[in-house]
Amino acid sequence: MQQPKRTKYRKQFKGRVHGMARSYTRLNFGSYGMKASEPARVTARQIEAARRTITRHLKRAGRIWVTIFPDVPVSTKPAEVRMGKGKGAPEYWMCRVKPGRIMFEVDGVGEELAREAFRLGAAKLPMATRVVGRLL
């Protein structure tokens, strides 16, 4: 699973996912990519699950790039703990994804295989996605 090596601060505000992606809305590495159609918070586990699914479906053919990184710590309070007494402990990492953002790219495989791999991978993610190819 991906996570930052070190951070400046241990805990962050929850935040919201507003607006559309301004950068990384076109393919940079591969021939096909998975683009977010909705805003969402994607956890490191979800990214890893999707990556594994895509890689397995491609059966070692081609290359895959993961272009999002979970760098936002999410804290939770333990079970049966009353409110107050400060913020909970950091529990996992997530990444805020805006609609239009390319999350995965693949290259070296045909369109049909890439689409099917992305369809299976998208089932592990918390938002609707779309497969995009190269334009121009």
Add this chain to the structure above:
Amino acid sequence: MADVTTIAAEAREGTGTGAARAARRAGKVPGVLYGGKDGATHVSFAAEDIQREVKRRGFLQHLYDVKVDGKTVRALPRDVQFHPVTDQPIHVDFQRITGHSRIRVLVGVQFINEGASPGIKRGGVLNAVRREIEVTCPADAIPESIVVDLTGLDIGASVHISHISLPEGVRPTILDRDFTVATVAPPTVQAVEPTPGAAAAAEGEGEGEGAEAKPAAEAGDAKKPAAEAKKPADSKK
């Protein structure tokens, strides 16, 4: 590329975001026509015309006769802006082409004979270092694509610009070095979960499928530390 497509446009009143949005609301795609001796002309195209043309391979290497209010201007598309979510074109730039001028243009690279490459046959991956090459060429002779023959390319081998024969009058803009266009990379290997036991082995392996081939006992041992590793690292306690 000899064929020239005609595309209809109409002059647009006003400039800036408001006028562009008004054009989009009317089902049009705003654009600009610049270059040559005339100044910039703000135009708009029928959305379906631009969408159809943009989907064509090599849109930015194709010459157009833009008909604006009865006058025809030969122009080359220079830039297209896309909507981030829908990927529909939202603005197009056209540059007027005059006389026999030489222009700089990005031409797409087309790879052929992948089946004749022993490296790709053995599971190697074609790593396209450059999908487009910037060239200077006569405006009326823009190559449709630059063809790269992969015959005989093994794993680790690469294709440089000097190996590619370009059409007459076409020169790459980078002349000071023999840059790489593509390489055949070895197949990717599964990234191993960063567990204390397997950490040393996983170092520097990158992504791939190797983790699935691990013995069951080893995979079982790996579960505990992996669960601990999920918590964000406390760098400043």
